[in-house]
């Protein structure tokens with residue numbers, strides 16, 4: 001309780017008075033210095049599941065963008081996340097877009113960012129991941145791959161990242177859905193995706209970790225059908241749904257709502273869950289899905305799971321609710337599963353599709 005009090009009353013409000021990127025930098029430094037609270041109560045066995053040959057103690061993960069350069073994996077796992085996704089990592093270091101490039105919309109529980117893949121690059125990330133794997137303790141870490149803004153070949157960039165980081169990743173994500181790199185989201189088209197996945201797959205070492213695709217919420221019905229078909233045909237192991245949206249839903253109140261970039265947080269919950277649910281139907285539940293977008297409570301995580309998610313991730317809610325959110329969501333989720341008579345998490349995945357016809 002003391003840790004919850006300290007964050008909710010002192011640290012959280014102080015951080016939210018700073019520019020968002022400065023606050024994030026301070027948070028990473030504090031985490032790196034070992035100042036993270038450690039509420040590690042053991043996970044409820046109800047939340048455990050085995051996926052892709054890995055044991056997930058709980059289904060709640062940290063989504064990409066928080067730990068872009070694989071700097072704070074151990075402290076974030078220590079907060080109680082079942083897994084952490086680092087990245088997006090680009091092959092060569094690049095600065096991203098000019099600041100300011102992250103904006104809070106507190107009235108909406110939302111954020112707009114146009115970071116544009118600021119990344120320390122592959123070499124740094126590889127060294128950090130290797131050091132992490134050589135330490136005792138460990139934990140599940142997914143690696144999210146991006147491309148450099150000025151690269152001549154997207155396929156070559158993703159293939160290079162996959163080959164370099166596969167040995168240290170519990171899973172890899174090809175991220176073709178960030179809205180802040182020109183041309184990136186066009187890689188979600190059928191032909192482009194087939195080429196891209198073909199190039200990445202042939203660059204993977206053997207044995208290779210599972211390869212996932214991260215998609216945008218702003219897709220046409222035809223796009224979604226194509227994505228499901230291509231993923232199934234090319235042996236993609238799962239889909240992360242979704243990234244931030246370029247839409248601005250009616251009713252946004254935050255002063256920053258007119259800023260360019262990708263919107264995350266509560267207003268994204270509905271659209272991203274709808275895409276997740278559609279992908280579950282289109283893939284007939286044959287691919288594990290990671291549901292992400294606007295998760296801020298155990299109830300939200302539960303809705304993603306019932307809509308078809310095997311795992312759930314969050315980022316934006318952490319900015320507003322702080323680190324105690326992780327334990328809270330897990331507690332609430334276990335209670336909701338029990339109340340509805342599920343003996344384990346696997347039984348609840350996609351439940352809405354079975355009971356609502």
Ligand SMILES: Cc1cc2nc3c(=O)[nH]c(=O)nc-3n(C[C@H](O)[C@H](O)[C@H](O)COP(=O)(O)O)c2cc1C
Nearest residue numbers: 063064065087088113243264265293294314315316
């Ligand atoms: C500041 C910020 C940076 C992000 N950077 C990345 C990124 O590098 N790669 C990526 O795949 N997603 C990135 N995302 C998207 C998140 O991983 C997530 O898909 C999205 O924010 C929706 O989840 P949320 O509503 O819980 O934040 C970023 C999000 C935010 C807010």
